[in-house]
Each structure stands twice: as structure tokens, then as C-alpha cells.
Amino acid sequence: MIDREVRELEKAVEQIWEIATVKMGLDPFPVNFEIVPATVMYEVGSYALPGRYSHWTFGKAYHRMKMMYDFGLSRIYEVVINSNPSYAFLLETNSPLQNKLVIAHVLGHVDFFKNNHWFSNTNRRMVDQTARHARRMEEYEFTHGRKVVEEFLDAVLSIEEHIDPHFFIRKESDDQDKKTDKRKKEGRYDDLLTKSELGEDESPPTASEERARRSKVRLPEKDIVYFLMKNSPALEDWQRDVMSMLHEEMEYFVPQMQTKIMNEGFASYWHSRIMREMELSDSEHIEFAELHSGVVSPHKGQLNPYYLGYKIFEDIEKRWDNPTDEEREKFGRKGGEGREKIFEVREVDNDISFLRNYLTEELCEELDLFVYELVDDEEWTVTEKRWERVRDQLVANMTNFGFPYIEVADGDYEGNSELFLMHRYEGVEMDIKYARKTLEYVHKLWGRMVHLETVVDEEPMVLHYDGNEHTED
Amino acid sequence: MSIQRNDWSLQRKGLIDQERHKERVRDAIKKNLGSIVSNESIILSDGKRKVKVPIRSLDEYKFRYDYRKKKHVGTGDGNTQVGDVIAREGQPGQGRGPQGGDQAGQDYYEAEVDIDEIAKLIFEDLHLPYLEDKAKQAVQSKTTRFTEIRRSGILSNLDKRRSILENIKRQARETGEARLGRFKKDDLRYKTWEEEIKYESNAVVIPIMDVSGSMGEFKKYIARSFYFWMVRFLRTKYDNVKIVFISHHTEAKEVTEEQFFTQGESGGTVVSSAYRLALDVIQERFPPGDWNIYPFHFSDGDNYYSDNDEAVRLADELIATCNLFGYGEIGEEGASSYRRSSGALLSIFKDRLKLQDRFVGVRIDDKEDVYPALKEFFGVRGEHV
Numbered sequence: 001m002i003d004r005e006v007r008e009l010e011k012a013v014e015q016i017w018e019i020a021t022v023k024m025g026l027d028p029f030p031v032n033f034e035i036v037p038a039t040v041m042y043e044v045g046s047y048a049l050p051g052r053y054s055h056w057t058f059g060k061a062y063h064r065m066k067m068m069y070d071f072g073l074s075r076i077y078e079v080v081i082n083s084n085p086s087y088a089f090l091l092e093t094n095s096p097l098q099n100k101l102v103i104a105h106v107l108g109h110v111d112f113f114k115n116n117h118w119f120s121n122t123n124r125r126m127v128d129q130t131a132r133h134a135r136r137m138e139e140y141e142f143t144h145g146r147k148v149v150e151e152f153l154d155a156v157l158s159i160e161e162h163i164d165p166h167f168f169i170r171k172e173s174d175d176q177d178k179k180t181d182k183r184k185k186e187g188r189y190d191d192l193l194t195k196s197e198l199g200e201d202e203s204p205p206t207a208s209e210e211r212a213r214r215s216k217v218r219l220p221e222k223d224i225v226y227f228l229m230k231n232s233p234a235l236e237d238w239q240r241d242v243m244s245m246l247h248e249e250m251e252y253f254v255p256q257m258q259t260k261i262m263n264e265g266f267a268s269y270w271h272s273r274i275m276r277e278m279e280l281s282d283s284e285h286i287e288f289a290e291l292h293s294g295v296v297s298p299h300k301g302q303l304n305p306y307y308l309g310y311k312i313f314e315d316i317e318k319r320w321d322n323p324t325d326e327e328r329e330k331f332g333r334k335g336g337e338g339r340e341k342i343f344e345v346r347e348v349d350n351d352i353s354f355l356r357n358y359l360t361e362e363l364c365e366e367l368d369l370f371v372y373e374l375v376d377d378e379e380w381t382v383t384e385k386r387w388e389r390v391r392d393q394l395v396a397n398m399t400n401f402g403f404p405y406i407e408v409a410d411g412d413y414e415g416n417s418e419l420f421l422m423h424r425y426e427g428v429e430m431d432i433k434y435a436r437k438t439l440e441y442v443h444k445l446w447g448r449m450v451h452l453e454t455v456v457d458e459e460p461m462v463l464h465y466d467g468n469e470h471t472e473d
Numbered sequence: 474m475s476i477q478r479n480d481w482s483l484q485r486k487g488l489i490d491q492e493r494h495k496e497r498v499r500d501a502i503k504k505n506l507g508s509i510v511s512n513e514s515i516i517l518s519d520g521k522r523k524v525k526v527p528i529r530s531l532d533e534y535k536f537r538y539d540y541r542k543k544k545h546v547g548t549g550d551g552n553t554q555v556g557d558v559i560a561r562e563g564q565p566g567q568g569r570g571p572q573g574g575d576q577a578g579q580d581y582y583e584a585e586v587d588i589d590e591i592a593k594l595i596f597e598d599l600h601l602p603y604l605e606d607k608a609k610q611a612v613q614s615k616t617t618r619f620t621e622i623r624r625s626g627i628l629s630n631l632d633k634r635r636s637i638l639e640n641i642k643r644q645a646r647e648t649g650e651a652r653l654g655r656f657k658k659d660d661l662r663y664k665t666w667e668e669e670i671k672y673e674s675n676a677v678v679i680p681i682m683d684v685s686g687s688m689g690e691f692k693k694y695i696a697r698s699f700y701f702w703m704v705r706f707l708r709t710k711y712d713n714v715k716i717v718f719i720s721h722h723t724e725a726k727e728v729t730e731e732q733f734f735t736q737g738e739s740g741g742t743v744v745s746s747a748y749r750l751a752l753d754v755i756q757e758r759f760p761p762g763d764w765n766i767y768p769f770h771f772s773d774g775d776n777y778y779s780d781n782d783e784a785v786r787l788a789d790e791l792i793a794t795c796n797l798f799g800y801g802e803i804g805e806e807g808a809s810s811y812r813r814s815s816g817a818l819l820s821i822f823k824d825r826l827k828l829q830d831r832f833v834g835v836r837i838d839d840k841e842d843v844y845p846a847l848k849e850f851f852g853v854r855g856e857h858v
Contacts, residue, residue: 001478010476017474033476043487051486056497057533059490066487150493158534298548301559307548368549372559374541380560382553383544394546404536429539437534 001035001092009035009090012100012278019277020107025339026270028110029124030085033103035092042066044079044089048253049130053137053245055153078102082113082256084124097284101291104274108267111346116262118255118350121168126252133245140238152239155441156225156246161403163247164223165254220407220422224442225250227408233417234447257401258350265309266346268296269317272310298367301380303394311367312358316341355395361387369394396426404430406452419446423454430454432463439465498584501531503594510595510847511698511840515588525583595844596706599851601714603796603831607675607763619664626663635662676765677715678707679751682733683772685722685742692803696771697734698843699801703769704730706851717754721747723777727754744776744818748787755794766795769850774802774817784818785825792828799850804838 013033020026036044044050046061068074077098081087088106090099113119123129141149164170221227229235229243256263275288296310317338319327327333349357364387371384371393384390399405410420419442423430435452443450443465452463464471502509509515514524547559622632637653640660645651680700688696707714718733719725722740725747751768759766768791776784792798802819819834826832835846 006476006478013474013476030474032474035476035478039487046487054486054490054493056490056493059487059492059494060531062487063491063494159536161535298550300550301547303546303548368551368553369546370549370553370555371544371546373544374562377541378562379558380562382549382555382557382559385553385555390546393544397543397546402538404538406536423536428544429542431537431539434532434534434537437532438536441534 005096006035008096009033009099009103012096013103015278016100016103016107016274019274020104020111020270023277024270024273025343026107026111027115028086028107029083029114031080031088031106031110032085033088033090033106035090037092038069038075039066041076041079041089041091042069044081045076049081049249050087050127051131051134052249053130053134053153054141055150055157057157078106080106080109081127082110082119082122082124082252083127084114086110086113087127095287097280097287098291100278101271101275101288105267105271107274108270109263111270112259112263112266115343115347116255116259116350117348118258122252122255123248126249130249133249136241136245140242144238149242152242152444153246155444156243158438158441159224159228159445160246160250161401162222162224162406163226163250163254165258167223167226167247167251170223170226217411219411220409222405222407224406224408224421227411228442228445231411232446234445254401255350258352259354261305261309261312261351262346262349262354263309264306265311265313266342268292268306268310269313269342272296301372308367309354311363312354313342313345315360315363316345316358351398352395355391355398359391359394364390399426404428404454409453413449413451416449418449418451421450421452423452425455429456432456435463436465436470439463439470443467497531498586502526502584502586502591506591506595507841507844509586509591510702510844511695513694515591516694516698516701522589523585523587525585527583531584592702592705592709595702595847596709599706599847600710601676601678601707601765601767601796602851604676604765605796607765617666617668619666621665621667622662623665624659624662626665630664630666632662632664636660675715675759675763676711676767677717677755677759678703679717679719679754679766679768680704680733681719681721681725681747681751681768681770682736683722683742683744683747683770684720684736684738685773685775686739687742687773687775688738688803691805692773693738695803695837695840695843696801698840699771699837699846700734700769702843702847703851706847715759719747719750719754721750725750742772742776743780744770744772745780745783745787748784748791751791752787752794761794767797767799768795769799769801771801771803772818773804774819776818781818781821785821788822788832789827792826792831796831797850798832800832800834801846801850802834802836804836 020028042062042065046065047058052058065076069076075091077091077094079089086106088102088110090102094102113122137149217227217231225243225247229240229247235243272292275292280288296304296307298304298307319338320333320341321336321338323331323333323335328335345354345358369387369390370382371390372380372382375381375383384393405424405426407422407424408419409422411417413420421442432454435454439450439452449464449466451465454461454463462473464473509526512524512526514526541562549557549559553559622635636656637660639662640656641651641653643657643660644654648654680703682696682700684693704716707716716730718728718730720728720733720736721742721744722738723743723746727750728736747770748768755761755764755766788798788800800819800822802817819836822832822834823829833850835842835849837843837846
């Protein structure tokens with residue numbers, strides 16, 4: 001990118017910031033925009049956070065993204081990091097107008113990050129934290145061998161989504177526990193002191209102490225990663241540390257997974273409103289119109305979160321700006337409150353409540369939403385058009401970020417320290433082949449027999465894995 | 474608010490992890506050679522150098538829903554009705570929303586692999602067994618090897634490492650300090666090479682394929698996969714191995730390589746016809762005194778009953794003239810080995826051949842058996858007997 005273009009972009013950033021904050025009332029974190037080549041864009045995109053630890057799955061994602069880009073099949077326009085200040089990446093080969101749209105879009109995201117309730121516990125210095133994680137991971141690779149760490153990561157990553165989205169609540173109470181813990185904190189000269197000098201009890205825990213510890217374990221436990229990290233008899237300290245790092249990174253991603261539709265819809269709504277205020281040439285107007293309609297277009301047979309979220313936000317604006325007589329009477333809407341309402345929604349909702357509260361019958365019809373499923377193992381067929389059913393299906397599919405809801409039901413199954421996982425079946429069966437393979441990973445983490453109860457053909461079924469063989473009953 | 478142009482490329486994380494991923498792919502290929510060897514996209518690659526093969530062990534397993542048993546939500550173009558079919562199975566990726574965690578559809582990872590690379594892995598341990606020195610030595614390969622270091626030579630063959638070492642040694646001698654200094658002509662060392670001409674014994678391989686009516690798609694495919702790798706293996710490892718292709722049903726004839734791999738099937742099976750032709754070919758063109766001879770025969774073993782005695786007699790005769798006789802019997806797809814019919818040729822050979830030690834018979838019921846068969850025929854065994 002030549003300097004003149006950079007200066008033009010600098011001016012645009014100032015202008016867009018002015019429009020967004022002063023005129024529109026957005027309240028984002030400050031943003032550092034980085035102009036980067038495609039390789040960097042895809043690197044940040046595939047790791048979701050810059051400077052993360054190494055793992056082959058990131059390399060796989062990077063390779064796929066780069067291929068798609070090289071073949072002209074797709075391109076990422078923007079990557080934005082939720083931190084304070086935020087980082088956003090602009091592709092150096094984007095046209096000036098594309099970058100302006102991206103800047104406006106990014107400010108929407110960053111406002112959302114800052115003000116949406118579900119992000120209120122996010123670590124805003126996560127980039128520093130991931131860099132620390134990456135360094136620690138490197139040390140572990142050095143000490144224990146790359147393959148060993150990699151294989152362990154394979155296992156943890158297989159269950160990484162199974163954490164408690166409200167984990168921060170527990171973290172606070174855990175911290176309280178620590179304060180009352182009599183044991184001294186780890187000091188840097190500990191290795192020079194004897195255990196009695198350190199005040200540590202040298203005798204192993206008695207059976208009653210062990211029972212007491214177990215009784216403190218809360219069951220059922222939704223946070224499988226946390227449970228294994230705390231209670232697995234098979235893990236070494238470094239492995240528990242790796243799990244805590246991955247858990248922490250997942251805590252950062254969870255709010256984004258919970259607000260995908262809202263976040264993209266909100267950013268798209270704002271880029272369109274902001275760009276309307278910009279002075280654009282005729283050709284830029286056309287370029288903008290094309291780009292915008294590309295971003296918020298329906299993908300036939302699929303669900304484009306940008307499109308769905310954008311449509312709902314526009315509909316909210318319309319309904320609160322110009323309420324019907326009934327709405328005025330029944331809900332006391334005064335009219336002209338569209339923008340105010342939008343800001344309120346961005347503050348309190350997540351995707352599930354957003355869809356429940358604001359996806360209306362009219363909207364379902366306009367978007368031509370439908371439920372489809374595989375019929376006779378052959379044809380993907382539309383099976384439902386009634387709007388409430390469609391909405392409920394949509395909400396159901398988003399529950400638990402689209403993953404089966406699985407809990408630890410018992411960590412001492414049959415008094416034998418075996419792990420019993422329970423799938424809370426809600427009408428959709430699990431992929432059994434994948435479940436078996438994942439159980440192998442869980443076994444690696446737990447070190448003893450693992451079980452998973454689920455439902456197949458409407459009958460309960462328990463999968464077992466003992467480290468060698470899969471059985472079921 | 475700022476615009477910056479920091480050089481983020483210094484991290485190069487993506488490239489490093491891409492390399493880790495590639496390593497995983499290579500490991501997975503090694504572990505899956507059995508299924509890759511007989512993969513259609515390779516056998517039918519028609520000279521393409523890179524092919525895609527599914528590699529299961531690179532999946533990222535998670536607890537997930539069964540995509541095919543789940544209800545999905547999509548958007549239409551305005552007048553979608555209940556009952557409309559929006560996609561058919563077999564079109565993976567259809568109707569997938571971009572929501573995280575719902576990325577099912579394709580349930581295995583397809584890696585792009587280089588056929589040459591796979592070939593290298595497969596051929597690593599293979600060779601022509603019982604190869605003997607014969608009177609006429611024609612098989613030769615010329616290799617260049619850098620064998621010596623000299624003080625003079627041409628600059629392009631400068632051995633930098635040794636030259637630097639010499640320089641440091643001289644500095645140490647002269648100044649007492651072992652460090653790199655100005656170069657003198659004396660420091661320079663050059664590599665020189667020798668041409669090595671390797672003589673190998675003459676060898677002829679005679680692939681024989683049953684193309685009778687009972688050789689259905691699967692059986693033909695198995696024979697074809699085996700010979701695909703065998704021919705490739707011979708051409709890679711040996712500079713000058715002769716290959717004579719023979720196909721047979723009730724009659725046998727010598728065919729070109731192309732005919733051999735593409736011929737359609739018909740008629741009954743008279744195995745002895747092929748062995749007689751092979752013996753004729755050997756007698757006329759490849760006298761055993763001068764040649765190492767390797768006939769390989771693939772058949773479903775469904776020989777005419779009345780021909781079995783003759784087939785055994787000629788097979789013994791073949792074995793007596795050649796280094797190794799390989800026979801592969803292809804079963805029905807998925808049939809387990811104990812179901813083999815007792816009247817089939819393999820069991821007859823195993824019972825009645827007089828010269829068992831130069832006979833290798835294998836049974837193939839499954840695509841995965843092709844790789845073990847290759848190893849069985851061309852694997853390490855008591856050579857130089």
C-alpha cells in the first residue's frame with residue numbers, strides 16, 4: 001500500500017470514528033488498525049488470537065484459508081481482536097472503500113465487545129496472556145518433547161468446548177477458597193526447603209481425607225475440562241497447567257460463540273449506517289452497495305449470521321421507531337426509540353435471547369426461514385415452515401454452542417475411580433463414531449475406564465472404553 | 474485510534490504449524506499405506522502426480538451431533554414450501570450454517586499427496602528377491618558420488634565447510650587464536666567425484682493376469698492395483714528390467730502394457746495356457762543362464778478342473794527355471810479367508826507343488842491386502858541363496 005493510500009485511510013479512520021461516536025452514539029474501545037498482507041491476515045484468522053501456542057490444527061486451518069485465498073475462492077476482509085485497545089487487521093490489497101467499510105464494521109464489533117453484558121468478564125489483555133501461554137507451551141515442548149505435548153493437546157482440544165460458560169462465577173468462589181487455604185503459596189526457594197519446613201504434611205491423604213475431598217466435588221459437572229484438570233488421577237502438573245491455559249482461552253471465545261449472530265448483525269447494521277454518512281463518489285457508492293449486499297445476503301439453504309442479525313436489528317429499529325397502534329397501547333412504545341432500543345439489546349442479549357425476543361413472524365416470513373432434515377437417508381427436505389417451530393429449532397441448534405450437552409455424572413463410578421459422562425439427550429443423537437474416538441481422548445486424560453451414556457434409536461446406550469477396547473450396552 | 478504497518482510476518486507461526494500439519498499428514502500416510510496403496514484416485518490417476526486421498530486419522534474428533542439426524546434451519550428465496558427438496562445426499566457441505574460447532578458434512582480429511590512420495594515410502598523395503606549374478610550383465614546404473622577432497626578443483630565444487638575449517642586451523646597455527654580470518658589459496662578444499670557404474674544382473678518380470686469372465690470389477694481392480702505398483706516399483710528401482718505382459722482366459726497371449734491394464738474380461742479359465750506361453754517366452758528370449766526371471770500370476774483361482782494337473786505340472790516347470798514364482802489369488806470382496814473354496818488353485822498349489830521354497834502364494838480378499846501382498850512378494854527374505 002502506498003503512503004498516499006495510508007494517509008487517506010488515516011483520514012478515513014478519524015472521520016469514521018467521529019461519525020460513529022459523536023453522531024451515532026457508539027462507545028467502542030480505541031482501536032489500532034494494522035495494515036497487513038494476506039499471509040498475516042490468514043495467520044491471525046486461523047489462530048483467532050495472534051501469538052497463540054503452536055498446534056497442527058492451526059496450521060491446517062491456515063493452510064486451508066490460504067489456499068482458498070490463493071484460488072480466489074474466499075477472502076477474509078477483517079479480523080478484530082477483543083482487547084483494550086482493540087486490534088483490527090486490514091488487508092493491504094483491499095480497495096480504499098473496502099477498508100473504509102471494514103473500519104466502520106470493526107467499530108460496531110468493538111462497541112459490542114465493550115458494552116455487551118456477556119463480554120463483561122472477558123480479559124481485555126488476552127493477547128498478552130496468550131503470548132505467555134505460548135511461551136509456557138514452548139517450555140513444555142522443550143522439557144517433555146514436542147510429540148508428547150502435541151498428543152496431549154490433541155486430547156484436550158477434543159473436549160475444549162465443554163466448559164461452563166458461567167465459569168467466572170466459580171472462579172471468584174475458588175479465589176475465596178484459596179484465601180482460606182492454610183497452605184503457603186509456592187515460593188521460589190521451595191526446592192531448597194524440606195517438606196516440614198514448608199509446612200507440608202508428608203503423609204499421603206488418608207481415606208477419610210480423600211472422601212472429604214471427593215465430597216467437595218460438585219456433580220454433575222458441566223465443565224469437563226475443569227473437572228478433569230482438578231480431579232484426574234492421571235495428569236502431571238504441566239498437563240494440568242496446559243488444561244488451565246486452554247480453559248482460559250476458551251473462556252475468551254465463549255462470549256463470541258454466544259453472540260455470533262448479534263455481533264455480526266450489529267456490526268453490519270452500523271457499517272451500513274456509518275457509510276451512509278460518508279461522502280462517497282458515485283463509483284464508491286456502487287462498490288459499497290455491491291459489497292454490503294454481498295455481506296448481508298442470504299445463502300440459500302444456509303444461515304448467514306450477518307444477514308439474519310442485520311435483518312433483526314433493522315426490524316427492531318423499525319418497530320421501535322414506528323410502533324403500531326397496538327404496540328403503542330399495549331407496550332407503551334412512544335415511537336422514535338429505535339436506536340435506543342438497539343443499544344439496549346446489544347447490552348443485555350445473547351443470540352438465544354435475541355432470537356427468542358426479536359425474531360417475529362413477519363421476519364420469519366420475509367427471510368423465508370424453514371426447518372429441513374434428511375428424509376429416507378436421501379433427500380434434504382423442508383419439513384417445517386410454522387414460524388414458532390422454526391424459531392425454536394434455531395434456538396435449540398444454538399444451545400450449548402451447537403454441541404451436545406454432556407456432563408460429568410460421576411468421577412468414582414462403581415467405587416472404582418472410573419469416569420461417567422452423561423449426554424443430556426434432547427432429541428438429537430450424537431455421532432457415535434466420533435463419540436468413541438473422543439472417548440479415547442478422554443481416557444487419555446482420565447487414565448482409567450471412561451463411560452458415556454447417550455441415546456441411540458430412542459434407547460439409552462452406554463459407551464465404554466477401557467484403553468484398549470470399545471464396548472457398549 | 475491509529476493506523477499502523479507493523480511487520481507481523483516475523484512471527485511466521487502459520488508456516489511453522491502448517492509444517493507440523495504436513496508432518497502429521499506424512500505420518501498418517503505411513504500408517505495408512507495399506508489403504509492408500511489400493512486407493513482408486515491413485516490407481517486411476519492417469520499420470521497425474523498429485524492425488525487426494527482420505528486420511529481418517531487427521532480428523533479432529535469431538536463430541537458432536539449426528540449431522541444426518543439433526544434438524545437444520547435455512548433461508549430460502551421467498552416461497553419455500555414444506556416438502557421442497559433443497560439438496561440430495563452425497564453433496565457434502567450442503568445446508569451448513571456457519572455457526573461454530575456445526576461443521577459436520579465432510580467426515581474425513583482429504584490430504585493431497587504426491588504419488589512419487591508415496592511410491593518412495595512403499596518401495597523403501599522392496600526389492601527383487603533371490604537376484605543372482607548371471608553371465609550376461611546388462612542391467613546397469615550410473616551414479617555420481619563425491620568421494621574425495623582435494624586442494625585444487627573448480628570453484629563450483631568448493632567445499633565451504635572444510636575450507637573454513639582449514640582457515641581456522643591455519644589461523645590457530647599462525648596467530649594462536651582459532652578464528653576465521655582472511656582466506657588464502659591454501660585453505661581452499663574442493664570436492665571431486667567418481668562415476669560409479671553398478672552392474673546388476675539381468676532380470677525379466679512376467680506379469681500374468683487372468684481376464685476370464687469370472688474376474689469381476691473388484692478382482693480386476695485388485696490385480697490392477699498390484700501390478701500398478703509392481704511396474705512402478707521395478708521402473709524406479711531397476712534401470713533396465715524387462716517386463717513381458719501376458720493375459721489369459723482359455724488362451725494366453727502376450728499383450729502391450731496398455732492392453733494389459735485396460736482389457737475387458739470374457740470366457741473361461743485355463744491357467745496352463747498362460748504358463749506354457751511364459752515358458753515359451755523364457756525359452757526363446759530369456760535363457761535362465763543369463764536372466765533372473767520372475768513370473769507373477771493373478772487370478773481368482775477358478776480354473777477348469779481338468780486343467781489343474783497340467784497347471785501344477787507347468788507351474789513346477791516354471792519354478793524350476795525362475796528365481797521366484799508369485800501367485801496371488803483374489804477372493805470375493807469382503808470374503809474372509811476361511812471361506813475360500815478348496816478347489817481353488819492356491820490350495821492346490823500349496824498342496825501339490827514340488828518346489829515350494831521358490832513359490833509365494835497370497836490370498837487377497839480386500840483392497841487393504843494389496844500392500845501386504847507387495848511386501849510378501851518383494852519383501853526381505855533370504856537373498857543370495
